[in-house]
Structures are given as C-alpha cells and as structure tokens.
Amino acid sequence: MEFSMPDPVRVHVRKILRAYGEVSEAETAKIQEIEAAGGRIITGGQIGGGRWQILDWRTGVRLAHGDRPESYNEARARLDPEHRWQHVDRIAHEIEMSEPAPTDGVPPSLAQALREWVDSRGTSNEEIAEVAGWDVAEVARCLGYEND
Structure with a gap:
C-alpha cells in the first residue's frame, strides 16, 4: 500500500x-x-518466579542463572569483581533523545x-x-x- x-x-x-x-x-x-x-555488555535479569539469568549481550551466551533473586547479586559479584560489566538497558537509559x-x-x-x-x-x-x-x-x- x-x-x-x-x-x-x-x-x-x-x-x-x-x-x-x-x-x-x-x-x-x-x-x-x-x-x-x-568491559562486557550484558543483558537479562528477572525472568519470573524468582528466576533470573545473565546473558552476554553480543553472543546471547548465558553466563549465569538462578532461582533465588538474592543469588543474582552474588553471581554478579563473583563473575564481575571489578564491576566492568554494564547492562545494556542502563546504557540506553543514560542517553536522552533530543x-x-x-x-x-x-x-x-x-x-x-x-x-x-x-x-x-x-x-x-x-x-x-x-x-x-x-x-x-x-x-x-x-x-x-x-x-x-
């Protein structure tokens, strides 16, 4: 059309x-x-029922997952002790559209x-x-x- x-x-x-x-x-x-x-760009987070996952944003590879919300922060601290990972959503929220x-x-x-x-x-x-x-x-x- x-x-x-x-x-x-x-x-x-x-x-x-x-x-x-x-x-x-x-x-x-x-x-x-x-x-x-x-640094590394990640995605993922809560997926329901207390379950969560962390994915590599570029490849989609699952880096960690769990079924207790509190274990998410534990996994992040263990896998990224230098705090060099950034969630892709955070990057997007930091940039304002004119x-x-x-x-x-x-x-x-x-x-x-x-x-x-x-x-x-x-x-x-x-x-x-x-x-x-x-x-x-x-x-x-x-x-x-x-x-x-």
Missing part, C-alpha cells in the same frame, strides 16, 4: 528518525568505549502523536519508511532495531 503523505508530516517523521539515530549512534559509541576498556524541532504545518499534538507512532513497536519499519520516504534499512538503522 502506498501512502500519500503531506510534506510537513514526512519532514517531521524524518526529524524524529534522525533524533532516534543520534541516540542509537551514542549507544553504539558508549558500548564500544566500554568494550575497548575491557526533542525534534517543531515543523511548520505540524501542530504540537500531531507532532507528539507522530513520535508515539514511530516509537511504538507495533508500527512496522515498512510503514515508517513509507511515510518518511526512506528505505526500510535506514529506518531500522535509526531506530536501532528491527520491528517487523
């Missing part, structure tokens, strides 16, 4: 994507900095709705690309994930 999009909407969606792209680039740079200094500049012809309420639409994992990269007039790979690069 091809969308006919007014230019101001297209321009504003591109501004939103560029703002996300800046965040994605900053996250990548921070991750590279941590890894270059000998608010795109207003776009002539896009009222503030529509600008907010467009941001929420782009931000929704329920919105496909294909739809965003169609509205932005960009290819899907560029949208995925800006957003830092594939959400097909």
Whole structure:
C-alpha cells in the first residue's frame, strides 16, 4: 500500500528518525568505549518466579542463572569483581533523545502523536519508511532495531 503523505508530516517523521539515530549512534559509541576498556555488555535479569539469568549481550551466551533473586547479586559479584560489566538497558537509559524541532504545518499534538507512532513497536519499519520516504534499512538503522 502506498501512502500519500503531506510534506510537513514526512519532514517531521524524518526529524524524529534522525533524533532516534543520534541516540542509537551514542549507544553504539558508549558500548564500544566500554568494550575497548575491557568491559562486557550484558543483558537479562528477572525472568519470573524468582528466576533470573545473565546473558552476554553480543553472543546471547548465558553466563549465569538462578532461582533465588538474592543469588543474582552474588553471581554478579563473583563473575564481575571489578564491576566492568554494564547492562545494556542502563546504557540506553543514560542517553536522552533530543526533542525534534517543531515543523511548520505540524501542530504540537500531531507532532507528539507522530513520535508515539514511530516509537511504538507495533508500527512496522515498512510503514515508517513509507511515510518518511526512506528505505526500510535506514529506518531500522535509526531506530536501532528491527520491528517487523
């Protein structure tokens, strides 16, 4: 399906994507900095019923797991005594996205709705690309994930 999009909407969606792209680039740079200094990026955490796991973010390899919440901190202390591991979510939360500049012809309420639409994992990269007039790979690069 091809969308006919007014230019101001297209321009504003591109501004939103560029703002996300800046965040994605900053996250990548921070991750590279941590890894270059000998750190490791991890993911995981609570998975339900007191169970938890720690995964290597790059490889997905499970580094530790357990079934008591208090054993998580014990495992972290044992596996990372120098505190060089960073959870990927913490890195993402440390980087703030700048608010795109207003776009002539896009009222503030529509600008907010467009941001929420782009931000929704329920919105496909294909739809965003169609509205932005960009290819899907560029949208995925800006957003830092594939959400097909």
